[in-house]
Amino acid sequence: MAEDAGVVVGVRGDNTRRRGETYLWSVRKEATPNQYVLCVRHCHDGSSERSMEVDDLAWRLLFEKQAVTDKVAGVAVVEREGGRGELAVVVALSNGRVMLWESAALGAEARPVLTSVTGSGNLKAMRVVRSTAYRTECVVGTSDRGVGLAALDARKGTTACSFFSGPREDGRSVEEEEASEQAGGSLLQNVFGSFANRFQSSSGFDTAKGSGSGASSGEPSSCQVLALEFAHPFLVALDGSGGLWCWKLGQEVDEQPKLLNFVSLKSVCVSSLDLASYLKPGTRQGTVDEGSVTVRPLDATQIAKGGHKGVAVLALVQGSDNLQKVVVFVFGLADRGGLHFQRHVLLSDEWLLGSAVTLQLKLKVASDNNSFVIKGSDGHAIAFAGSLETATEVAAIHMNKFVWDASSFTPISGQAQFLFLMHDLTQSTLSRTLLDMCYNIVEALPKQYTQHSSSDPQADASGLLGALDIQLKDKLEQHFQFVSLLHSRGWLDMLDMKTAGKIVRAGEHIAALQCIKSKENLLQEQGSQERQVGGLGTPGIVGAGSGGPGKSSVSLELLQSIIREAGTKVAERSEQSQLDEPKQPWEVFYSKPLSSVLFLDTVVAKVNALVSQPHFEISKDVSASTRDIQVQNAILNVLSRTVTETLNAVESWIRAVDASCIPVLSGAFGYQEGYSWTSCPSLCDCLLALSRLCIHYHSQWKAKAPNMVPRLSIQLHSLITQYLSVRDAFLEATPEEEKLRNPQHFRAYVDSGEEILGALLDASYEEANHMIQDAVAELAEVHSCYGVLYSLCEKTNDMQRLYQYMRMVQPFATYAFRKLIEAKRVRDILELPPEFNESLCVYLQQHSDQHHQELLWLHLARMQAWGDCTSLLESIANRIPTSEEKQRHLALSKLCKLAQNY
Numbered sequence: 001m002a003e004d005a006g007v008v009v010g011v012r013g014d015n016t017r018r019r020g021e022t023y024l025w026s027v028r029k030e031a032t033p034n035q036y037v038l039c040v041r042h043c044h045d046g047s048s049e050r051s052m053e054v055d056d057l058a059w060r061l062l063f064e065k066q067a068v069t070d071k072v073a074g075v076a077v078v079e080r081e082g083g084r085g086e087l088a089v090v091v092a093l094s095n096g097r098v099m100l101w102e103s104a105a106l107g108a109e110a111r112p113v114l115t116s117v118t119g120s121g122n123l124k125a126m127r128v129v130r131s132t133a134y135r136t137e138c139v140v141g142t143s144d145r146g147v148g149l150a151a152l153d154a155r156k157g158t159t160a161c162s163f164f165s166g167p168r169e170d171g172r173s174v175e176e177e178e179a180s181e182q183a184g185g186s187l188l189q190n191v192f193g194s195f196a197n198r199f200q201s202s203s204g205f206d207t208a209k210g211s212g213s214g215a216s217s218g219e220p221s222s223c224q225v226l227a228l229e230f231a232h233p234f235l236v237a238l239d240g241s242g243g244l245w246c247w248k249l250g251q252e253v254d255e256q257p258k259l260l261n262f263v264s265l266k267s268v269c270v271s272s273l274d275l276a277s278y279l280k281p282g283t284r285q286g287t288v289d290e291g292s293v294t295v296r297p298l299d300a301t302q303i304a305k306g307g308h309k310g311v312a313v314l315a316l317v318q319g320s321d322n323l324q325k326v327v328v329f330v331f332g333l334a335d336r337g338g339l340h341f342q343r344h345v346l347l348s349d350e351w352l353l354g355s356a357v358t359l360q361l362k363l364k365v366a367s368d369n370n371s372f373v374i375k376g377s378d379g380h381a382i383a384f385a386g387s388l389e390t391a392t393e394v395a396a397i398h399m400n401k402f403v404w405d406a407s408s409f410t411p412i413s414g415q416a417q418f419l420f421l422m423h424d425l426t427q428s429t430l431s432r433t434l435l436d437m438c439y440n441i442v443e444a445l446p447k448q449y450t451q452h453s454s455s456d457p458q459a460d461a462s463g464l465l466g467a468l469d470i471q472l473k474d475k476l477e478q479h480f481q482f483v484s485l486l487h488s489r490g491w492l493d494m495l496d497m498k499t500a501g502k503i504v505r506a507g508e509h510i511a512a513l514q515c516i517k518s519k520e521n522l523l524q525e526q527g528s529q530e531r532q533v534g535g536l537g538t539p540g541i542v543g544a545g546s547g548g549p550g551k552s553s554v555s556l557e558l559l560q561s562i563i564r565e566a567g568t569k570v571a572e573r574s575e576q577s578q579l580d581e582p583k584q585p586w587e588v589f590y591s592k593p594l595s596s597v598l599f600l601d602t603v604v605a606k607v608n609a610l611v612s613q614p615h616f617e618i619s620k621d622v623s624a625s626t627r628d629i630q631v632q633n634a635i636l637n638v639l640s641r642t643v644t645e646t647l648n649a650v651e652s653w654i655r656a657v658d659a660s661c662i663p664v665l666s667g668a669f670g671y672q673e674g675y676s677w678t679s680c681p682s683l684c685d686c687l688l689a690l691s692r693l694c695i696h697y698h699s700q701w702k703a704k705a706p707n708m709v710p711r712l713s714i715q716l717h718s719l720i721t722q723y724l725s726v727r728d729a730f731l732e733a734t735p736e737e738e739k740l741r742n743p744q745h746f747r748a749y750v751d752s753g754e755e756i757l758g759a760l761l762d763a764s765y766e767e768a769n770h771m772i773q774d775a776v777a778e779l780a781e782v783h784s785c786y787g788v789l790y791s792l793c794e795k796t797n798d799m800q801r802l803y804q805y806m807r808m809v810q811p812f813a814t815y816a817f818r819k820l821i822e823a824k825r826v827r828d829i830l831e832l833p834p835e836f837n838e839s840l841c842v843y844l845q846q847h848s849d850q851h852h853q854e855l856l857w858l859h860l861a862r863m864q865a866w867g868d869c870t871s872l873l874e875s876i877a878n879r880i881p882t883s884e885e886k887q888r889h890l891a892l893s894k895l896c897k898l899a900q901n902y
Helices: 174-184 187-200 265-272 350-355 430-442 457-488 497-530 551-573 585-591 597-612 629-659 681-704 706-733 736-741 743-767 770-782 786-796 799-808 812-822 826-830 834-845 850-862 866-879 883-900
Strands: 004-012 017-029 035-045 052-054 059-064 072-079 087-093 097-102 114-117 123-131 135-142 147-153 158-164 225-231 234-239 243-248 258-264 294-305 308-319 323-334 338-347 362-365 371-375 381-385 396-399 403-409 417-422 427-429
Touching (some): 004 417, 035 072, 035 087, 059 087, 059 097, 087 123, 087 135, 097 135, 097 147, 114 147, 114 158, 123 225, 135 225, 225 308, 234 294, 234 308, 243 338, 258 338, 265 308, 265 338, 294 362, 350 396, 371 403, 371 417, 417 430, 427 430, 430 457, 457 497, 457 585, 497 551, 497 585, 551 585, 551 597, 551 629, 597 629, 597 681, 629 681, 629 706, 681 706, 681 743, 706 743, 706 770, 743 786, 786 799, 786 812, 799 812, 812 850, 826 850, 834 850, 850 866, 866 883
Parallel strands (some): 004 072, 004 403, 072 123
Antiparallel strands (some): 017 035, 035 059, 072 087, 123 135, 147 158, 234 243, 243 258, 294 308, 308 323, 323 338, 371 381, 381 396, 403 417, 417 427
């Protein structure tokens, strides 16, 4: 596990960002005391889905810490100007040391070439100003000595550092500073100038003593630098009192920098924010005492869009009358005017507001200004969707995983995106992070809901199961709010289609489990009156107890046994480290909605066993015979209704999402990523298995319970209706290349639809149920079950109905041609209405065997196409070896030729 980690964007020697160059760094402790290693990995743009790829290891850099509390204050990977593309790594520690690794020295275990001791005991930030072939210059910000400039020269082997009078806390105004500069020259200019001279003469900083030279007029005043940003050529420092200082550095190291201006956050806050509007109603008539307002700066970061540069400052605004807000102040950088206030963005988040007092928060802003992240020192991060240029108040999305760092990443494609470094040192783009956040909501494990009491186990059980209902309800509401936030703030538009589909569709699984839980609750209520005292031990706990329930409890026990088995499979797939304590299989099942399709797979296994095994054991607690008609009816009811009601519940959830205008693409998942719940192959297999179970029971009930058969046919019709809809959605969501790769597998789903719908048609004729017959015909038309349509016409010997289907259902006409020819119904073929002449001719021409060719010349003669008929007969005659048949076809050819002349 790393002790510290982060993300850094590579820069060139002139401090311009290297496009697409992003690095991950992490610090780990070695076995040797005080020995640490800095691992640097290079990130580059992935090939698909705007993903990121990370090299195994770019550099392994060794260094020492003086104390365990020392932290990395800054890391920079620099391509040196004029250095033939060579790279250098600069690292600053909080103990005041700045270390340099040369590219020539980088190896398996490289040590720093130069180390500059700045003399500060609390370094806060480091930014590389310039890096030439041999010399690297850095600006450092500290909390005890202000701002300084460190330089490391690899050719001469020398280092130097000098602090200048940076942000002051003595209340001096900008006008006073400028007057002082005009009178005797800027103290800042003198320090920078003298520093450059000392550096050039190699007689500057004494690294052995560890102290820097002071300013010409004495030691600078003590000041606290919270953040330091360098946007070439501007240097901006944020001090502890809420002041922003802006300097402009020259092109050369000995050129004197210029203090452009100083901006007070409090002045900006009082003049630009309507503080009274933030007060609670009735508080002092909506007035704010400006003297009591304080602005506590938290952090600053550089922002850039296009050719414009700026700085965003995160601050906590406090005052009397319960005024407390977290605000982002946005400042622009002009070439001549320095810093100027542009706007503010109010952050409405209770956790952020409550934690701003205690946490050292870090602000990260994406380069496209469309989103930004605030990260606390505890690793809790909040992502905000909104533009810093247009938003006035934005909503937050919390990240519960530990976040080391966050940075903007611009790949070769040019579309900026976030790069998050998580606790396990794996990187993630915005798409992956939002998907993880979605799964954190959906897959949250249950907590300890009730205090178990051995004196009242029934109360414990009912309380726990009631808490599961609440948990599923909360999950569904939280997920819907999460997706609505992503949609309303435009985050879904920033994601690739597959990830957006996964995030939105995750709610389907919660809705499915919520329906299954409701079904279980209903069965428990229905069977609670018949339970014997102590027969089930603790009613409400799935699978608890030792007694054998009667037939009325078969449904409940069967459903609970399926839930237990599915929960066991879910637990096997789950990471045990995520479980705070051992959970029951049913508890894990209801806590892991994304594995809800395992319930369907378990139902399929149960149904197949019911069909194949005459003495199937429903569960360990149920000894009822599955040959009993009432038991079979109970089994079929509980399984079919649970599955179909769950499907209806998921579809209702989808309609609710559609009503909120959140895009849900039917094929968003794609074959490799998995299907949505309403079109997954597990649901297809489950509905198909239940339909076949109906057909299996139908053959048994005809002799044992004929009065129950009509109801069974209605139930079979309901299952087939659901199956055909799900099957079509499943086949539509499957890519064509996958269908071509395994055609027999997908053809089996089409044939199975014909099979079970044909069985329902046969049952309807046995029962003389015309309503079912009409319903079967309608299903066959909608879902292109051509075999059922043809069988329906053949059973009634209704050719007019066949013609009607040939007109309405495409391409049923071609199927009818094939079936009529196979049945050798030549008369029916030749008596087809004239509207089918062309299509029949094309069909026959596509087949070159003797039988089809004979039908073709008859059909052409019927159409009086004598010329085509003559040519065809001659062609047939040339292929016939026997003289008698050859002569007959030639004679017919001559007759057709004669008929052509009339």
